[in-house]
Amino acid sequence: MVDELYQEIILDHSKRPRNCRSMEDANRKAEGYNPLCGDRLNLFLKVENGVVQDASFVGSGCAISTASASLMTESLKGKSSEEALQLLDRFHQLLTSDVPPGKELGKLVVFGGVREYPARVKCATLAWHTLKSALNGANAGPVTTE
């Protein structure tokens, strides 16, 4: 039922998002936009020596996109840029294929339920699309899910 999508941890992070703040000294920034539902997200990263020291976001969106951004920013800290991009691939795989999730996903496995709701996959991936844009240094306007 719908509880598999809105698991306790997702509801918790959507109601009380972690790292939901802008960051003055961020050295990587990107803006994400989902034109289908109007969700917007600004992602801030502090990357030093190739390692994510801090990650935060501000934006408005549904429970899935907010929880996804919250849990993503938590899981990024201490990871290298390469590890972060690998995690993105794994996360995308979790949402779009039946490949059993590896343990590197950690808490992010709670988003596995989104697979049953194709219309909501973009909600869950908005923050991650934005991450890719931030890490690749693409500052040419907002990245969209389309």
Next chain:
Amino acid sequence: MSTLTKMASAGFDVEQIRAEFPVLRQTIHGKPLVYLDSAATAQKPYAVIEAIRKFHEVDCANIHRGVHELSQRSTEAYEATRVKAKRFLNARSTEEVIFVRGATEGINLVASSWGRRNVKEGDEIIISALEHHSNIVPWQILAEEKGAKLRVIPMNSRGELLLEEYEKLLNPRTRIVAFCHVSNALGTINPAREMIEMAHRAGALALVDGAQAAPHMKVDVQALDADFYTFSGHKVCGPTGIGILYGKAELLDAMPPYQGGGDMIRTVTFEKTTYNDLPYKFEAGTPNIAGGIGLGAALDYLTRLGLDAIATYEHHLLAYGTEALSQISGLRLIGTARQKAAVLSFVIDGIHPHDIGTVLDRQGIAVRTGHHCAQPVMDAFHIPATTRASLAFYNTPAEIDALVAGLQKVKEIFS
């Protein structure tokens, strides 16, 4: 409710009507389907499904060309819809009834054909704050191409257009006013007749986007004195990919063709082509024949139920729904116009419309969530999106109750 019961005894039997819509008899995620998304597309009665099936099974041929029996049958069935659409809109003649893909194409046809010829640099085009993207973008494209100016009639917090502001926008440079008869996002019914009269007084033409009006009320283009009026087949219980553009004959006559191809020509040589008469001048290529025939069945169906009876029934359903939703704490209706069609657009504090839509879907309730292709409307209310329950004559008060129960469940999950 008592009025609805009375209507049932007067012959508007919603249970009997529902039995004619096969799609409504199913469960979604184990719950009976509650379809509250008719503003996106209306469901189809057997009469429409059968008409399309019969065309493909019995009469299928191309129209307007063969001398053989099947082609004649197809042509007759397709052209019969033009006559039905003429009656449905009360046009003067079938010359004024052009088949298009839908309201979007109807508007694009006028913007492209009439607009390119008649709009010049410095001219003005007026639209309204309530428009669907399909009645914004074609005019923007035209304005940009011609160096014309697009001006917008503002609305109040109920979602009603401000006619005194509209009056101020009109001036001798105004070439056309394009507005929706009924707003898709909010349900506002615009005073079309008055607005058209105002446009005419200023020497401008008026195009009415009737996509959301045609399914819900009697439309009389002569009484409105509309220059152009367009609607989509799929929103009046017909198939997708077919719609009608009405235009005054003298205007259509003076307009250049919209697309070139077969059927729209009289003679073709490599030096010169002469165009066909109205309405065929605007109908290049083999059209959506099955769709046209299905639309004819849909117009017959709505006419049989009676647009006035439909409007009365839906009005009571809307009142029932408005009252029921108003009881939900934290829920705010977006669009509270005094003249309103059966649309309930709303937001709930702290809960995103997409989450509402997903939880409702799991209870079998189909609603639309998002910006409804009307981003400027959302911007005016400072919201990114709404949840929209849009009603049709086949909906029941019990389905409104199911929506309310569904929303209570939404609140339980996200509270």
